[in-house]
Amino acid sequence: MSKENNGPSRLPAQLPLAVLAALPGSYLGLAAYLGLPSIQLSPAIAATTFGIGIIGAALILSWAAEAAQVDINAGLALALLALLAVLPEYAVDFVFTWKCGITYAQGAPGLTGQSNVCSLALANMTGANRVLIGVGWPLVVFVSGFAVWRARNAGEQPVVGATGTTEVRVAPTMSVEIVFLGIATLYSLTLPLKTNLTLWDSAVFLLIFALYAWRLSKMEPTEPDLLGAAKWVGDKDRVPRRTWVIAMFTVAALIILLTAENFAHSLVSAGEQLGVSQFLLVQWIAPLASESPELVVACLYAWRLKSQDSLGTLISSKVNQWTLLVGTLPIVFAISATTFHGLPVDIHQRYELLITSAQSLFAVAILIDRNVTFRGATALLSLFLVQFFVSIFFDQQINRTTIIVLSILYGVLALAQFAWYYRGTWRVVKDGIVTPFDRLSDDTESRR
Numbered sequence: 001m002s003k004e005n006n007g008p009s010r011l012p013a014q015l016p017l018a019v020l021a022a023l024p025g026s027y028l029g030l031a032a033y034l035g036l037p038s039i040q041l042s043p044a045i046a047a048t049t050f051g052i053g054i055i056g057a058a059l060i061l062s063w064a065a066e067a068a069q070v071d072i073n074a075g076l077a078l079a080l081l082a083l084l085a086v087l088p089e090y091a092v093d094f095v096f097t098w099k100c101g102i103t104y105a106q107g108a109p110g111l112t113g114q115s116n117v118c119s120l121a122l123a124n125m126t127g128a129n130r131v132l133i134g135v136g137w138p139l140v141v142f143v144s145g146f147a148v149w150r151a152r153n154a155g156e157q158p159v160v161g162a163t164g165t166t167e168v169r170v171a172p173t174m175s176v177e178i179v180f181l182g183i184a185t186l187y188s189l190t191l192p193l194k195t196n197l198t199l200w201d202s203a204v205f206l207l208i209f210a211l212y213a214w215r216l217s218k219m220e221p222t223e224p225d226l227l228g229a230a231k232w233v234g235d236k237d238r239v240p241r242r243t244w245v246i247a248m249f250t251v252a253a254l255i256i257l258l259t260a261e262n263f264a265h266s267l268v269s270a271g272e273q274l275g276v277s278q279f280l281l282v283q284w285i286a287p288l289a290s291e292s293p294e295l296v297v298a299c300l301y302a303w304r305l306k307s308q309d310s311l312g313t314l315i316s317s318k319v320n321q322w323t324l325l326v327g328t329l330p331i332v333f334a335i336s337a338t339t340f341h342g343l344p345v346d347i348h349q350r351y352e353l354l355i356t357s358a359q360s361l362f363a364v365a366i367l368i369d370r371n372v373t374f375r376g377a378t379a380l381l382s383l384f385l386v387q388f389f390v391s392i393f394f395d396q397q398i399n400r401t402t403i404i405v406l407s408i409l410y411g412v413l414a415l416a417q418f419a420w421y422y423r424g425t426w427r428v429v430k431d432g433i434v435t436p437f438d439r440l441s442d443d444t445e446s447r448r
Helices: 014-034 043-068 074-085 087-105 117-153 172-188 199-216 228-234 238-274 278-303 307-337 347-367 374-393 396-420 422-433
Strands: 167-169 371-373
Touching (some): 014 228, 014 238, 043 238, 087 117, 087 278, 117 278, 172 307, 172 347, 199 307, 278 307, 307 347, 347 371, 347 396, 374 396, 396 422
């Protein structure tokens, strides 16, 4: 797909602002690598500075990824864009996993407990997945509901995907995401039973992602609906557009390389200095930094009455994190540790994997009729907040008990939802795997 026009000549302020926000962290990271003079910051301030740099890089990535849709097949673009959107999350996770492999190779003791580096690697991954579903999806529904209410009061026309203030519809083509997320989730239910994430687990998750990408490659190209910096780049002629996209990807990648490792280390040091659990900082604060640009962009789309696209992006990101991210962690560990033993999973992380898998199962069940209602969004947010606050304010034993109770509740609610919509379940499975995309393009027909 190509687009030929001159586009607006004025550079949107948001693009240079994102670069400026990332400059302090980037310079500190470069200074650390090259031994240049720099300011010595406390761990908390350093973590904040590097975190802002990651947010700036993530915003630049998201704009470049959206603009790239003009030139890339829509199906493959969706998988690629989901990867790019969570690249900062990958970078932070890989830092902890790489360090875990080195520690393991050195035979260092203490690879159990919440403060060990292997536990931190999985904490970041499970936390990011739970934040995405427990906060991101409900946020889109709530923002969309308010936006629809505001639009109707202003006499504006309803839009696809925002049929009322109490639900957000999912495009029929998103059946692909629902099905492959369901497949990955079913396999993930075995992870809490393991003491290692092995290369076999990597092979399974990467195969699921490959099949997902192959299925999406059959989708017909569509004209993207861009805004802001993405529209400014996407509306340019072919050569300058592609030049800008490549330049933005390059700049964002460099920022991430310079800030991700320092952000991870500063976060751990800040926990030690402030007496705050390193595990909680890595599990909740780091994902909020890396996920926040994506959540902001999703909310902006929902506010513009593009709730279907908004929720679809977050669902795609969840598929990406729950297949490609989980699948690559054992590979990173194997390379850094020079062993096929597998990424160690201690007892606490088995609990974390349990509730993450259970939440994912409930999320798939909510999507089975291809919409997320206000009630479903409230359930996702409420259950997430219960465990979030328990993990912060209560001891480990109470937290584990809460995880077991919530995981059972997630499972029961999911099974009830699947049973209630059993006909819809089979329809979504068929649409996600074999139904041609041209037959899924008519929203009305696919819902009859």
